[in-house]
Amino acid sequence: MTTARPQIDLGPYKYGFRDPELYVYKAKPGLSRRVVEEISDMKGEPQWMRDFRLRALEVFFQKPMPTWGADLSAINFDEIHYYVKPTERQGHSWDEVPDYIKKTFDRLGIPEAERKFLAGVGAQYESEVVYHSLREDLKKKGVIFVDTDTAVREYPDLVRRFFGTVIPPADNKFAALNSAVWSGGSFIYVPPGVRVEIPLQAYFRINAEAMGQFERTLIIADEGSFVHYVEGCTAPVYSKDSLHSAVVELISMRGARLRYTTIQNWSLNVYNLVTKRAVAYEEAVVEWIDANLGSKVTMKYPSVFLMGKGARGDILSVAFANTGQHQDAGGKAIHVAPYTSSTILSKSISKGGGRTSYRGLLKIYEGAKGAKSMVRCDALILDPYSRSDTYPYIEVAEEDVSIGHEAVVAKISEEQLFYLMSRGLTETEAMAMVVNGFIEPFTKTLPMEYAVEMNRLIELQLSGAVG
Amino acid sequence: MTTLSPLLQIEDLHVAVEGKEILRGVSLALYPGEVHALMGPNGSGKSTLAYAIMGHPKYQVTQGRILLKGEDITSATADERARKGLFLAFQYPVAVPGVTLFNLLRTAGRALRGQDLPVVQFRRRIREQANLLKMDESFLQRYVNEGFSGGEKKRAEILQLTVLQPTVAVLDETDSGLDIDALRVVAEGINAFASPANAILLITHYQRILRYVRPRFVHILAEGRIVRSGGPELAEELEARGYEQVLQQVRSQA
Numbered sequence: 001m002t003t004a005r006p007q008i009d010l011g012p013y014k015y016g017f018r019d020p021e022l023y024v025y026k027a028k029p030g031l032s033r034r035v036v037e038e039i040s041d042m043k044g045e046p047q048w049m050r051d052f053r054l055r056a057l058e059v060f061f062q063k064p065m066p067t068w069g070a071d072l073s074a075i076n077f078d079e080i081h082y083y084v085k086p087t088e089r090q091g092h093s094w095d096e097v098p099d100y101i102k103k104t105f106d107r108l109g110i111p112e113a114e115r116k117f118l119a120g121v122g123a124q125y126e127s128e129v130v131y132h133s134l135r136e137d138l139k140k141k142g143v144i145f146v147d148t149d150t151a152v153r154e155y156p157d158l159v160r161r162f163f164g165t166v167i168p169p170a171d172n173k174f175a176a177l178n179s180a181v182w183s184g185g186s187f188i189y190v191p192p193g194v195r196v197e198i199p200l201q202a203y204f205r206i207n208a209e210a211m212g213q214f215e216r217t218l219i220i221a222d223e224g225s226f227v228h229y230v231e232g233c234t235a236p237v238y239s240k241d242s243l244h245s246a247v248v249e250l251i252s253m254r255g256a257r258l259r260y261t262t263i264q265n266w267s268l269n270v271y272n273l274v275t276k277r278a279v280a281y282e283e284a285v286v287e288w289i290d291a292n293l294g295s296k297v298t299m300k301y302p303s304v305f306l307m308g309k310g311a312r313g314d315i316l317s318v319a320f321a322n323t324g325q326h327q328d329a330g331g332k333a334i335h336v337a338p339y340t341s342s343t344i345l346s347k348s349i350s351k352g353g354g355r356t357s358y359r360g361l362l363k364i365y366e367g368a369k370g371a372k373s374m375v376r377c378d379a380l381i382l383d384p385y386s387r388s389d390t391y392p393y394i395e396v397a398e399e400d401v402s403i404g405h406e407a408v409v410a411k412i413s414e415e416q417l418f419y420l421m422s423r424g425l426t427e428t429e430a431m432a433m434v435v436n437g438f439i440e441p442f443t444k445t446l447p448m449e450y451a452v453e454m455n456r457l458i459e460l461q462l463s464g465a466v467g
Numbered sequence: 468m469t470t471l472s473p474l475l476q477i478e479d480l481h482v483a484v485e486g487k488e489i490l491r492g493v494s495l496a497l498y499p500g501e502v503h504a505l506m507g508p509n510g511s512g513k514s515t516l517a518y519a520i521m522g523h524p525k526y527q528v529t530q531g532r533i534l535l536k537g538e539d540i541t542s543a544t545a546d547e548r549a550r551k552g553l554f555l556a557f558q559y560p561v562a563v564p565g566v567t568l569f570n571l572l573r574t575a576g577r578a579l580r581g582q583d584l585p586v587v588q589f590r591r592r593i594r595e596q597a598n599l600l601k602m603d604e605s606f607l608q609r610y611v612n613e614g615f616s617g618g619e620k621k622r623a624e625i626l627q628l629t630v631l632q633p634t635v636a637v638l639d640e641t642d643s644g645l646d647i648d649a650l651r652v653v654a655e656g657i658n659a660f661a662s663p664a665n666a667i668l669l670i671t672h673y674q675r676i677l678r679y680v681r682p683r684f685v686h687i688l689a690e691g692r693i694v695r696s697g698g699p700e701l702a703e704e705l706e707a708r709g710y711e712q713v714l715q716q717v718r719s720q721a
């Protein structure tokens with residue numbers, strides 16, 4: 001089998017190449033009870049999950065499309081393939097992964113990253129996780145890092161206890177869709193007191209046209225533990241749109257710290273409609289670090305429910321909207337318990353007619369005494385064709401709180417560009433430097449390798465025609 | 468007197484900003500090894516000349532030429548000019564949040580020199596120069612000009628000068644806002660940079676820096692023209708008599 005393909009120029013997006021479809025199974029386009037049952041059958045899953053899916057499907061059919069936020073009117077649910085199974089079984093070494101898929105992940109740098117700086121890796125291709133690994137020492141400490149399908153089989157008690165508890169199917173139309181047709185995603189459990197010092201990573205690749213990817217991720221950081229999970233994603237460039245609709249549930253138990261980093265870099269024909277929510281118990285910390293560079297439309301507002309005294313939630317997001325993109329992103333912090341604190345820092349950049357929106361919620365319940373929150377949105381607009389809006393919602397039912405809100409919209413300054421150009425940087429390099437500086441509060445939270453990658457991605461975004 | 472050709476030559480330069488003519492025929496020639504001081508009242512067009520030399524897009528050359536090492540750079544972009552060996556130390560350096568001074572130096576070094584200079588060596592050079600300018604190394608990790616005091620900004624400009632080693636440097640009021648010790652340190656930095664292979668145009672209001680950095684010529688810019696040129700003694704005369712009298716004398720002679 002040969003997978004050598006002619007190199008075509010894909011412009012600034014370097015991940016738009018595609019593989020042949022040598023699949024075990026590909027569902028016909030369209031969504032029905034049959035499709036959901038088929039998925040459930042193929043997975044051989046327990047009745048409770050099958051029932052969960054079918055109930056969710058009803059909810060999906062009943063719920064209207066959201067009319068706020070980005071324009072979703074072009075999504076055609078009848079054209080999408082809801083389940084594609086690329087291989088018969090999952091590999092635990094890269095040799096066990098079909099050659100052409102392995103080559104794709106090689107091009108995306110995953111095995112190399114795994115060797116260099118990751119403690120575990122999951123690689124999802126279409127609907128299934130085709131590769132999974134976790135360092136032996138972490139396994140010995142009781143850390144679980146598997147795909148969610150495997151978790152349903154091997155850790156049924158844990159899964160049943162937490163699955164769908166943070167984001168019930170009825171939460172929103174796309175959470176319902178995911179609940180009905182979910183496949184793949186990561187399941188992580190970190191036992192009490194265990195610190196996973198090196199990041200775990202999952203990578204999500206869509207390959208087929210008009211594909212729907214619906215991974216489901218559930219992470220439980222037990223008392224006093226620590227884990228940093230990183231996800232990345234890319235897809236080929238097609239004329240027909242694909243849909244990525246994930247559900248991510250995080251649970252940070254007492255005193256635990258859970259950091260979740262996303263570098264979203266879908267191609268420009270992907271609708272990215274993701275529900276991410278976390279709960280943090282007493283003295284626990286949740287950090288959402290969320291970068292949206294790719295996709296046609298993203299709607300994503302990572303949330304944190306601060307349920308226990310002293311819990312903290314930090315949401316740090318970056319959105320870059322280039323030509324043809326609308327990044328509708330933000331964050332939500334919900335303070336339920338006293339002395340909880342949150343920060344939401346959103347940095348957005350729009351260019352070439354792209355549009356960014358910050359949409360956020362800060363909610364403080366009565367009784368959440370001494371709650372503290374700081375919300376800050378910075379928007380950088382690179383040219384007169386681009387747009388940025390903010391929709392901050394604040395609901396406070398407690399008097400003894402301290403909250404701050406700031407929003408700043410800036411244009412890139414000619415004086416900064418001239419200053420940097422006088423030091424020999426081209427206009428594009430100067431712009432990339434200003435933009436990378438602008439998102440530095442975000443980049444500095446990333447492990448070094450990702451920070452370098454992030455800066456490179458920004459340079460790529462800016463390397464097209466300026467303005 | 469010399470057979471060398473000028474490193475920087477400005478011929479009958481007219482410059483307009485937003486439609487308003489600020490420079491009305493400035494000519495200057497800087498030969499290798501020369502330091503020229505440019506003085507003149509506030510608003511006379513000194514920074515305008517500096518910007519026009521560096522290629523600020525807002526400062527339009529409506530007449531005349533700028534030549535760098537004999538090459539006409541009048542329509543070159545600022546980065547092209549920098550890569551040909553030109554440097555401007557800004558009167559008001561702008562902040563670039565999130566970009567460390569070290570990162571700027573490294574990126575600029577690479578842009579100007581390609582990959583020639585090994586990273587390790589370049590790092591060492593940056594540290595050495597920072598030490599010479601009595602800048603704490605932690606300063607290199609601060610964001611460019613963000614929250615810098617006036618004097619720190621000027622020092623950072625000179626650090627860029629000495630690290631990047633241009634052929635022609637325009638220093639726009641680098642001595643303003645420096646305390647006495649800082650002035651000496653910065654002047655020493657400029658002197659350490661000055662060599663027979665480069666040239667400096669030093670824009671200043673004060674004669675004080677010229678005691679450290681000896682100019683070969685002093686020019687007075689007024690109302691968009693160089694109205695008088697002379698040796699270092701001209702700066703002393705200015706200091707003693709003020710612009711009003713010196714300019715009056717120029718006018719009466721005209």
Ligand SMILES: Nc1ncnc2c1ncn2[C@@H]1O[C@H](COP(=O)(O)OP(=O)(O)OP(=O)(O)O)[C@@H](O)[C@H]1O
Nearest residue numbers: 484485489507508509510511512513514515516525
């Ligand atoms: N970007 C600009 N927009 C409008 N006017 C400008 C601009 N830049 C310069 N000018 C005007 O041009 C004239 C010369 O300004 P310039 O900054 O060159 O003076 P200068 O000699 O450097 O003064 P100083 O000694 O105060 O630094 C002034 O009248 C100034 O207001």
Ligand SMILES: [Mg+2]
Nearest residue numbers: 513514515558
């Ligand atoms: Mg000036």
